[in-house]
Amino acid sequence: MASPPIHSEAFQSAALRSERFRILGMLGFLIAAAIIVGLRHLTTDSAVEQSFVLKVAGLIVLLAVYEAQILRVVGRNQLSGLEPPVWLWGVNLIVETSFPTLLLFLIATGSDNGPYSALVAPGILLYPIFIILSTLKLSPRLCFLTGLLSTGGYLLVVVFVFSTTEAPEFGVYSLPLYMTYAATIFLSGAVASGVAGQIRSHVVAAMKEAETREKMERIKQDLNIARTIQQGLLPESMPTVDGFQIAGWNKPADETGGDYYDWQAISNGCVAISLADVSGHGIGPALVTAACRAYARAAFPTVSSIGEEMDKINALLVEDLPSDRFITFVVAVIDPATSQIQLLSAGHSPLLFFTAADGKVENFAAHGIPFGLMAGIPYGDPQVIDMAKGDMLVLITDGFTEWMNSDDEEYGEDRISEVLQDARDLTPAEIIVRLYDAVREFGSGVEQADDLTAVI
Template sequence: MNFKNGAIPAIVNISLPEGKLTDIRAADLLRLLEISRQLAIITDLQKLLTTIEHTALKIFACERATVFVFDHETNELYSYVTSRSEKIRFSAKQGIAGDCFHNNHIIKVSDAYKDPRFNPAVDDETKFKTQSILACPLTTHDQTPIGVLQVLNKYSGEFNQWDEILLRTLSAQCGVALERQFLLEQFVEKQRLQHDINIARKIQQHLLPKQSPAVEGFDIAAWNQPAEETGGDFFDYQPLIDGRLMLTIADVTGHGIGPALVAAQCHALQRAVFSLLPEIQQVATLVNRLLSEDIPDDRFVTVFFALLSPRDQELVFTSAGHGPILLFQAKNNQIQKLPTHGPPIGILPTIIYEGRDRVLFRRGDMLITFTDGFFEWVNSEGKPFGIERICKIVKHYSTLPAAEIIQQIYRELLAYTQGVSQSDDLTALIIKKN
């Protein structure tokens, strides 16, 4: 392929001095065209960086070529020393590469050690002697800098104007390729994360009871809807060998994968402990001690622990920071708010839960408890749904089955918060005496 009278393919997009191109310059342009083709098909970041560096070594006939990539999280530039797979890191405002990146302009230096911007620490670390430098920012399609391409120590002398033109052109191609690679990796990571989230959601949903327990004389229903694919709320039932039924509802701070993992751990612990200890306060105390050792400091769990005795028609419960707990009394159509007995699980391992309450059910009575996602969900005016509104719904629909009461609360919650997306997990539990 011959390039005459300065005619250059559009991909190069530069203006050259008058006169014929030399054979060397024609070879340089061919390399630029070839690297453009290669960059279009590479889908691995390390291979992309290596290809850019090897191409730059050939085009500029220099001792070293390095691609520095910007790390948004640390505000640093980093690069691998290809020959030894070592990573070099420094502030994005430090050194000549940092100046090039921060000010988004090309830099040419004839004697690095005489330039006050030069950072000799990289030479010390890599056992290399930098003499001359030519550095150009790598930018996205909208000229946002995302890295620097730097070539060092040209064999034939100083870097010249033609080298600057070549480096600008090469950097433009490499910047777009690097941007595409980042977008590709983000897409792949998002797909992988979504796959993991889907698995976590399936596992979490599998932990929730598939159906309400059949308990003579009682109508029991629970319901859960996470704010994201996975949530930090859960409920559970577990029949005990003495005929009683364990019931739990819990709310881990936050929502998403982190709280979901804590919820799964708490779920497993409370199941194991309920089968070992006879007293509800002992269950809360031991679950707290065990869970406090493992969960992060910024996490805690509000838990309602309960034991229902169908024979005695009574329920004993301990609330570890969980509320509200509402007792609907059918005889007078009134609702009583029951107390909590200690702080949430996971704050301090030494907490001993000593309090408990006993509820003796009569026909039509209900114990209702739910997580704060219900009453804290706000409408378009920023006003929360509130506990009192839930109490009114319970009173009005008290003759319905427990599951239908929960759904009625949810329907009215959606109507109230229309246009405002769910921001917290929703979980409810109703124990109703037939």
């Protein structure tokens, strides 16, 4: 029967709005009752009846003034955001449930129809009306107490009438009938309590849903900001290197991703191009990529030994990353003077090299373990590649090769090689578009599951 307290500003605000609506309904009912009583006063010639009607009118005015004051209190609490004191609801409950009882006492003591008429008078209907309005309190306990006090009030009138007046001979004025009325009033309170509980639960569920939506919107907004920041870390353009055409592209699977590519000019006139793939995708890997990028940018501008710099980056990431995170990383240092590329991979593959002379695609193996797994294992010297006209070095993440179709078949490196061979005469940017279109067509509507990054 008792409902647990809900410590929520949103629920408190909803409860106060509901209480305000209930009081307005009560005032509307009292105004209608005052009009009816006024009409009755105008249409009766009995002095006793007129005196009775005036007493009823006074009772209505007193309750209306009281409800207006409660309405002011509720309004102030709505503006301040404070919860009304608990004792106020108790006083309010007693005052409102006393009104029908006092009305029946007035009928029993001042009506021309006699005391027993009070026990079957239309005024009894005020009890269920007030009980119905009590459901807007959103408190099953208060609804039940309203029914209980209303029942007690009616029984008090019954006891008063039976103890002070002899029952008439009419069979309609029988005790079982009055007990039936009392039981009906009590059941009305019990039913209202159940209804209030359901209303309360629906209000709470609606608030939780609204709060969840609000949180999701905030998360979505934060992710959009993170995506904007992360995309801002990617190069706006690729470097211009004599004798080379270079293009890069990135498309995360979520708002944020775990892939990135970057390039830097080195002091010896070379250009270092890097690509990394953090395990997983989403906001966590996005933060890891930012750290990896920062370490790489700090290491390569004045590089003397690519292997030694890779050792330093790995040692830092081993300290930073949790045990379930690692990064595959590759750097390609382009020397336009010699048309050579120094390539060194920390666990990253595929590393595809297309040779224009024979039209073949070779997949180089990684040169060391991924970053973040273990420190102290040197990466050694880089692999040196002599580039000829038409040759291509293709660095891509496994989002391309592992894209599956509806039959759970991966796209694979062989299909990548076929695309490269067919697109050999296109520019690097056009080849990347061709690769992306090919894997999407292969997926046959299967959504992108992993981040995609490519540098050619």
